[in-house]
Amino acid sequence: MIPGSYLQFKFPMYTFIYFSPTGNVLHLAKLLATELKSPVENLLPLEFTEPKQLERNEHLVLLYPIHGFNAPKTVKQFVKSLPRDLYECVSLIGVGCSTGWANGAVSSELRKSLGKKDYSIILDEILAMPLTFIMSFPDDLNLKLIALSESMIADLSLRIREKIASKRRSGSNLKL
Numbered sequence: 001m002i003p004g005s006y007l008q009f010k011f012p013m014y015t016f017i018y019f020s021p022t023g024n025v026l027h028l029a030k031l032l033a034t035e036l037k038s039p040v041e042n043l044l045p046l047e048f049t050e051p052k053q054l055e056r057n058e059h060l061v062l063l064y065p066i067h068g069f070n071a072p073k074t075v076k077q078f079v080k081s082l083p084r085d086l087y088e089c090v091s092l093i094g095v096g097c098s099t100g101w102a103n104g105a106v107s108s109e110l111r112k113s114l115g116k117k118d119y120s121i122i123l124d125e126i127l128a129m130p131l132t133f134i135m136s137f138p139d140d141l142n143l144k145l146i147a148l149s150e151s152m153i154a155d156l157s158l159r160i161r162e163k164i165a166s167k168r169r170s171g172s173n174l175k176l
């Protein structure tokens with residue numbers, strides 16, 4: 001057996017924590033975990049995960065829906081309770097129904113909480129999926145959004161693997 005592959009089996013590199021009330025985030029989380037060849041046990045639902053019982057790992061990928069141009073309160077509280085030094089780095093993926101400017105500051109509180117614990121942030125990205133709030137977009141738009149987000153998974157996984165930080169967010173870094 002190749003020593004590296006044994007290590008990878010014993011110490012999987014990625015932990016995925018997702019919050020997904022209506023399933024869009026979970027869909028993308030599963031695709032990303034598969035692309036990164038991460039076992040399904042490393043995909044954890046945020047609402048059933050106790051931050052203090054998390055095991056150390058190399059990279060936490062936190063995926064959350066955008067609610068009112070923000071991360072949901074549950075997600076902010078979870079990040080506030082995350083112990084220090086659990087991960088070498090963290091990636092944030094917010095999933096809304098648009099990638100427009102109005103969602104631009106969505107991750108700022110999460111970044112602030114993580115920054116206080118000296119976590120370095122690699123990805124800080126927004127993807128768009130169908131609207132799941134009272135009304136729905138037309139079917140053809142929904143299909144376009146799903147296809148576009150799915151097509152970005154390979155690139156995001158490469159950037160997670162290579163630890164290529166998001167450039168789009170560098171401006172908001174300065175405001176922390």
Ligand SMILES: Cc1cc2nc3c(=O)[nH]c(=O)nc-3n(C[C@H](O)[C@H](O)[C@H](O)COP(=O)(O)O)c2cc1C
Binds near residue numbers: 025066067099128131
């Ligand atoms: C209460 C609520 C508020 C939302 N606010 C926003 C928003 O501010 N910006 C946005 O792009 N999408 C917003 N959405 C749409 C969701 O973020 C989007 O449908 C997301 O993909 C849902 O993910 P989920 O299926 O994993 O819950 C909102 C949805 C809900 C239910």
